[in-house]
Amino acid sequence: xxxxxxxxxxxxxxxxxxxxxxxxxxxxxxxxxxxxxxxxxxxxxxxxxxxxxxxxxxxxxxxxxxxxxxxxxxxxxxxxxxxxxxxxxxxxxxxxxxxxxxxxxxxxxxxxxxxxxxxxxxxxxxxxxxxxxxxxxxxxxxxxxxxxxxxxxxxxxxxxxxxxxxxxxxxxxxx
Numbered sequence: 135x136x137x138x139x140x141x142x143x144x145x146x147x148x149x150x151x152x153x154x155x156x157x158x159x160x161x162x163x164x165x166x167x168x169x170x171x172x173x174x175x176x177x178x179x180x181x182x183x184x185x186x187x188x189x190x191x192x193x194x195x196x197x198x199x200x201x202x203x204x205x206x207x208x209x210x211x212x213x214x215x216x217x218x219x220x221x222x223x224x225x226x227x228x229x230x231x232x233x234x235x236x237x238x239x240x241x242x243x244x245x246x247x248x249x250x251x252x253x254x255x256x257x258x259x260x261x262x263x264x265x266x267x268x269x270x271x272x273x274x275x276x277x278x279x280x281x282x283x284x285x286x287x288x289x290x291x292x293x294x295x296x297x298x299x300x301x302x303x304x305x306x307x308x309x
Contacts, residue, residue, distance in 0.1 A: 161186045162193075167195040172291055197260050202227050205256045212240065226269035231256040 150170060163169065173193030177184065179231045180192060197204070203211070208228045215219040223229045232240065240248050263269055285293070 145280075156188055161190065165190070165193050169195065172199065195264050195265065200264055201225060202260055202263065205253050208256060209252050212252075218243070223271070227256065227259045227263050229271045230269050231259045234259065253280050 141159060165173075170193060170266065172195060173189055176192040177189065178186070202208075202225055208223075208231065210227075211223060211228060212218070212232050217230065217266075218232065223232070233247075236250045239251060243251065259269065
């Protein structure tokens with residue numbers, strides 16, 4: 135089926151012998167149906183004659199297949215958003231790589247060293263995400279400006295007592 139589709143796209147000759155079919159079947163055994171679909175989708179843009187190693191490479195999921203920006207874009211975005219404070223980091227992989235790297239290190243290491251450290255964590259987080267691990271960005275709840283609550287009678291008495299004492303001290307100052 136895959137060889138027929140590739141042939142229809144013009145990547146292979148239609149006359150495929152039994153040995154070629156056997157080689158391709160064995161060569162694609164370890165690929166999941168999702169990976170094979172990914173390879174066929176990418177084969178539409180492929181130019182040239184399709185080989186088994188070339189098709190296997192097309193089947194492999196790449197970060198861009200998941201909307202993950204490249205590491206340089208992610209690194210620059212972190213600085214642009216002031217380490218996630220001034221805006222959205224765009225993708226959970228960017229947030230988790232920044233967190234794993236450590237904001238203090240990103241701010242205080244030289245750019246080259248910070249980039250190397252970020253790149254390591256970014257690669258690890260990208261692989262985890264592409265393997266299906268769910269990486270959520272935590273939602274930070276805003277603190278209300280003013281919290282209203284009822285005061286107990288004891289608190290009211292204590293507040294009243296302190297206010298009276300403060301007024302007495304003020305009277306003493308203006309005598």
